[in-house]
Amino acid sequence: MNQPVPQNAAGGVAFEGVSKRYGSFTAVDAVSFTIAPGELVTLLGPSGCGKTTTLRMVAGLETASGGTIRIGGVDVTRRAAHERDVSMVFQSYALFPHLNVLDNVCYGPIASGTKPAQARELAQDKLRMLGLAGLEQRLPSELSGGQQQRVAVARSLVLEPAVLLFDEPLSNLDAKLRRRVRQEIRELQQSLALTVLYVTHDQSEALAVSDRVIVMNGGRIAQQGTPAELYERPASRFLADFIGDANLVDGSLQRDGERSRFEAGGVVVPVEPTAVAAGLPAGPASLALRPHRIGLVAAGQGRFDATCRRADYLGSHAEVLLDSPWGELLAFGPVGAAALRRGDAVGVAFEPGDAVLLPRD
Structure with missing residues (x-):
């Protein structure tokens, strides 16, 4: 060609x-x-x-x-x-x-x-x-x-x-x-x-x-x-939700000098400066977390614990729907995760840079 x-x-x-x-x-x-x-x-x-x-x-x-x-x-x-x-x-x-x-x-x-x-x-x-x-x-x-x-x-x-x-x-x-x-x-x-x-x-x-x-x-x-x-790096909730799958969580942004944390449902997690929308002040904020960025680990080993509501085998991966302190979360895990049963406890793991903070619409 x-x-x-x-x-x-x-x-x-x-x-x-x-x-x-x-x-x-x-x-x-x-x-x-x-x-x-x-x-x-x-x-x-x-x-x-x-x-x-x-x-x-x-x-x-x-x-x-x-x-x-x-x-x-x-x-x-x-x-x-x-x-x-x-x-x-x-x-x-x-x-x-x-x-x-x-x-x-x-x-x-x-x-x-x-x-x-x-x-x-x-x-x-x-x-x-x-x-x-x-x-x-x-x-x-x-x-x-x-x-x-x-x-x-x-x-x-x-x-x-x-x-x-x-x-x-x-x-x-x-x-x-x-x-x-x-x-x-x-x-x-x-x-x-x-x-x-x-x-x-x-x-x-x-x-x-x-x-x-x-x-x-x-x-x-x-x-x-x-x-x-x-x-x-979507700039809004609309973008995060429209392009690909995203878990959108409403909470608040806390700033302490150079450090930033996000709190929702009683769970506080650190976020990297690159994950914070430019000029986003402390206060109400949203967080976007892609399903493939979530790691499913043993209960007590992640950022917080959740329970399995449903796990589906899709050939190349498993889709796992979780009930968590942050509400309903969708995670894409290895095919072995399809063996999870309703009510099983799992840990939700992700790196601070995997989450994107957004203005609350």
Whole structure:
């Protein structure tokens, strides 16, 4: 997949205070972000958060109510979709059912004025790149879901856009195929240095494919950063709860010079300074603790004791639900932990740096 970089791949996108209003309803509220050339950035969030509207404004399928949109440094805020040098892979793939694979991929260049022979050559190059050589004469109905998805990508790539847009591209695939195809998309993006804006509601998908993730909520950006930053250091309860599994505990932060402690349910534990949200004062606070950060040890050997409510065997690990002084806790343990029975006492162990302190919402 070591293909030459398209000449216009160095696009880049900038949103500067962009809003979208429908009457009195604000779908996107003064959003600002940048996508560097050759970077894959994912918009992630729950339904109705504004991520798809944001994508459609990049594509020119929605008109911004305010702010500025730049692609490759050029202000395209008021430009039509066909004037923006972007291409979109839709959730439904939107393949023409009566055209074969080659004709589907050729359609865009021919419609843009490229000679048919040159369009076919470009299309066959992209089909080879995506492992679809030999399928040129098949109809979409004769392809698997994964093959249809790659045809949709080829149809977008053949236009060599400055920015490639993905709108929930894997939602129609089963879980195992989603993992494989998302890796193919990532490898393709990296090998061609494509500038990509990717929209999904699937947290694991976003973490797997992205250079950076922008999490949206209520039409605004809740937090943005690398996948590791968002997972390991969420800035709010919403982020901790939305990305991955997290135990959220309400309590209070106690400060004594350089030392910080968290208290809840009569249990006090130390927390490292790096785990304390910047500027968080002493007083009401929340703590986020990922299930895989919890170690299950013998009673009396951890930070505090808990009792098993349920233990489930999941093949690669066990999920253990605990009743504790901090309320209900979910822990991911080794498969042997599935042998725990309801009422068994266990110790809950974790390192101070494993917990993240957050403002109390």
